Amino acid sequence: MADPVTAEPEAPIAAVLQADGLTKRYGDREALRDVSLSAGRGELVAVIGPNGAGKTTLLSILAGIQPPDSGSVSRAPEEIGWVPQQAAVYGKLTVRENIELFARLERVDDPAATVDRMLDLTGLRDRADDQVGELSGGNRQRVNIAVGLLGGQPVLLLDEPSAALDPRQRQRVWEFILSLAEAGTTVVYSTHNIQEAERHAQRVLVLADGELLFSGSPRELERAVERERGPVERGDFEEAFVAFLRQRGH
Amino acid sequence: MRWLLLKDLRILRRSPLLVGLLVLYPVVIATLIGFALSRGPDKPQVAFVSLVPESAQEIELGGERIDVTQQAGPLFRAIDPVRVKTREEAIAKVRAGDVLGAVVVPEDTTRKLQAGLEPAEIEVFYNAEDPVKASYVRDTIKAQVSDANTALTKRYAKVALTFLDLIATGGEYNFFGRDFEVLGLQRSEQILAEARRGLPAGSPAREQVDSVIEFARLARENLDLSDDVLASVGTPIRVKQTQLDGGSTPLSSFAVAIAVSVSLMFITLLLAAGALALEREENAYPRLVRGLVSRTALLVEKAGLAAVCSLVVVLLMLGGLGLFVDLDWGRSPLWVAAAGAGALAFAAMGLAVGTLTREVRAASLLCVMASLPLTFLALVPSGSVAPALYDVVQVVSAVFPFKPTLEAMDSALNDSGGILVPLLHLAALFVAFGAASRLGLIRFAQR
Numbered sequence: 001m002a003d004p005v006t007a008e009p010e011a012p013i014a015a016v017l018q019a020d021g022l023t024k025r026y027g028d029r030e031a032l033r034d035v036s037l038s039a040g041r042g043e044l045v046a047v048i049g050p051n052g053a054g055k056t057t058l059l060s061i062l063a064g065i066q067p068p069d070s071g072s073v074s075r076a077p078e079e080i081g082w083v084p085q086q087a088a089v090y091g092k093l094t095v096r097e098n099i100e101l102f103a104r105l106e107r108v109d110d111p112a113a114t115v116d117r118m119l120d121l122t123g124l125r126d127r128a129d130d131q132v133g134e135l136s137g138g139n140r141q142r143v144n145i146a147v148g149l150l151g152g153q154p155v156l157l158l159d160e161p162s163a164a165l166d167p168r169q170r171q172r173v174w175e176f177i178l179s180l181a182e183a184g185t186t187v188v189y190s191t192h193n194i195q196e197a198e199r200h201a202q203r204v205l206v207l208a209d210g211e212l213l214f215s216g217s218p219r220e221l222e223r224a225v226e227r228e229r230g231p232v233e234r235g236d237f238e239e240a241f242v243a244f245l246r247q248r249g250h
Numbered sequence: 251m252r253w254l255l256l257k258d259l260r261i262l263r264r265s266p267l268l269v270g271l272l273v274l275y276p277v278v279i280a281t282l283i284g285f286a287l288s289r290g291p292d293k294p295q296v297a298f299v300s301l302v303p304e305s306a307q308e309i310e311l312g313g314e315r316i317d318v319t320q321q322a323g324p325l326f327r328a329i330d331p332v333r334v335k336t337r338e339e340a341i342a343k344v345r346a347g348d349v350l351g352a353v354v355v356p357e358d359t360t361r362k363l364q365a366g367l368e369p370a371e372i373e374v375f376y377n378a379e380d381p382v383k384a385s386y387v388r389d390t391i392k393a394q395v396s397d398a399n400t401a402l403t404k405r406y407a408k409v410a411l412t413f414l415d416l417i418a419t420g421g422e423y424n425f426f427g428r429d430f431e432v433l434g435l436q437r438s439e440q441i442l443a444e445a446r447r448g449l450p451a452g453s454p455a456r457e458q459v460d461s462v463i464e465f466a467r468l469a470r471e472n473l474d475l476s477d478d479v480l481a482s483v484g485t486p487i488r489v490k491q492t493q494l495d496g497g498s499t500p501l502s503s504f505a506v507a508i509a510v511s512v513s514l515m516f517i518t519l520l521l522a523a524g525a526l527a528l529e530r531e532e533n534a535y536p537r538l539v540r541g542l543v544s545r546t547a548l549l550v551e552k553a554g555l556a557a558v559c560s561l562v563v564v565l566l567m568l569g570g571l572g573l574f575v576d577l578d579w580g581r582s583p584l585w586v587a588a589a590g591a592g593a594l595a596f597a598a599m600g601l602a603v604g605t606l607t608r609e610v611r612a613a614s615l616l617c618v619m620a621s622l623p624l625t626f627l628a629l630v631p632s633g634s635v636a637p638a639l640y641d642v643v644q645v646v647s648a649v650f651p652f653k654p655t656l657e658a659m660d661s662a663l664n665d666s667g668g669i670l671v672p673l674l675h676l677a678a679l680f681v682a683f684g685a686a687s688r689l690g691l692i693r694f695a696q697r
Contacts, residue, residue: 078540084536088534088537092261092265101254131264
């Protein structure tokens with residue numbers, strides 16, 4: 001196995017989240033192979049890669065949804081906020097009831113105040129009494145993210161947060177996520193949307209076939225490609241990403 | 251866990267169609283099963299024709315005149331008779347399906363009965379269009395003919411006894427309007443005894459008279475015993491019913507136990523399996539078990555939800571049924587115990603189904619598909635199938651909660667036997683299915 005291209009130190013001094021040597025197998029298939037990563041406070045980390053690369057597996061292990069076969073994560077699941085790809089909220093409950101339910105399950109000190117805060121944060125106050133099943137995909141995802149934030153954890157994991165959203169909804173969700181990062185929350189997200197990774201992430205992790213191929217900023221990924229095959233058209237991060245995968249046989 | 255329970259109740263409250271179906275469907279099914287079990291078929295229509303001439307409808311037995319048409323009374327109460335005029339008409343009605351059977355009493359019936367030398371024969375024709383009703387017709391007619399036979403045999407025996415009494419003790423006998431004096435063995439013996447005294451001692455005739463007197467005495471004494479013998483002939487087979495196993499549950503009360511058990515089964519299974527599978531369908535399961543709720547607590551919450559809801563429904567159902575069926579309300583604590591234990595066992599089974607199927611629709615389908623065969627298996631009576639097959643049925647029934655629930659409910663409602671064994675059985679099934687569902691959760695979240 002080739003060592004991943006690392007454009008910066010693996011473990012920043014103020015690492016809020018660190019994972020070492022994560023490996024996961026499903027039968028004979030190795031979904032994740034010796035993956036390590038770290039993320040600092042307020043950092044936005046994008047996990048990108050082709051289908052079946054292991055993005056969701058990595059995030060679900062970091063979130064404690066499933067255990068790795070080997071390797072470790074520095075934080076317990078309770079210390080990490082998690083937003084799954086598909087909204088994990090109850091369609092028959094209203095926005096307010098969903099947030100209140102999970103706030104109580106999270107045992108937050110003042111559920112009512114937390115609900116109010118989250119309604120303001122998500123901009124869903126005017127839809128608070130609507131059943132989630134009646135909301136648009138974007139608004140549902142905002143409720144999903146709000147529930148993931150309830151515990152006030154310092155790390156937030158988002159699995160394809162803007163999948164299936166229209167551009168306007170996507171923009172609204174990203175404004176929300178960026179505001180969280182600005183407030184100091186470490187955000188690790190997976191995405192198929194390469195522009196989203198380039199635009200928002202300070203660091204990208206490139207996974208393919210369960211292997212971590214790259215860890216660094218989007219610009220550093222472009223430079224890594226340019227070193228091997230010449231200049232990449234400026235602003236075409238997707239082209240650089242595809243070329244990078246091709247260079248490594250994917 | 252309290253908040254999850256409240257959440258589930260809120261979701262149920264917002265799903266009135268689902269809840270309505272969940273309650274109504276099992277109640278309707280249970281009521282239909284109970285109704286079918288507690289009610290026999292309607293009176294079948296049977297064509298009836300008596301070809302005996304009106305002038306010959308009576309026979310005389312032992313000085314008593316009997317109208318043979320009156321003997322058909324009990325049969326007419328068991329069937330819906332359609333009177334016809336000829337044998338051909340009766341057969342035609344059977345063939346056309348207008349009636350399920352026909353009874354034809356031939357012209358020579360009373361003559362044969364009067365003579366007593368050969369049995370009278372009635373003709374019965376069946377229409378097997380509806381096997382259940384055809385069987386009912388056959389059994390009904392057979393039973394009524396058997397009853398009539400018994401009644402007539404008694405009358406024949408009575409006549410025979412009158413004759414024997416006449417032979418033994420003597421008396422008057424009327425034959426075709428003329429009175430005859432019958433001497434009888436008793437008086438013959440007396441006359442012979444007096445005649446013997448008139449014979450000289452040592453006379454050879456005296457020895458012969460002695461042997462005749464002895465014969466008369468023996469004959470009279472043995473004819474006295476014939477009363478009992480003929481009474482036995484009059485009722486050749488007496489039925490003595492002895493109950494060996496089970497209680498004496500009236501059919502209507504047993505139907506209530508079945509209706510309650512079926513409702514309990516459907517509601518609990520569907521609720522438990524559906525509520526658990528819904529957590530996965532809503533993608534909430536992984537979020538919940540990341541430290542918000544333990545997996546075991548989640549199972550306990552779903553089991554509690556399903557058991558409490560179904561318990562409330564069946565207790566209300568019992569209250570309603572109590573208006574129509576005589577139930578012993580003093581035993582209501584036992585009803586709650588039996589229904590509660592059954593509900594918990596069904597809930598654990600429902601959770602196992604939920605972990606297995608992982609989808610609400612698949613869980614509901616599997617619950618319905620599994621429930622009906624289990625119900626019918628538990629109701630298979632011994633003797634209706636081969637012994638080896640019945641053993642298999644018993645084992646399969648024991649692995650699922652329906653049969654022990656039915657036994658517990660029957661015991662609680664009707665005092666039909668010990669309730670402890672079925673309750674322990676249900677507790678064991680609760681533990682077994684609970685463990686199976688806990689194991690099933692290991693792969694529950696995987697796609």
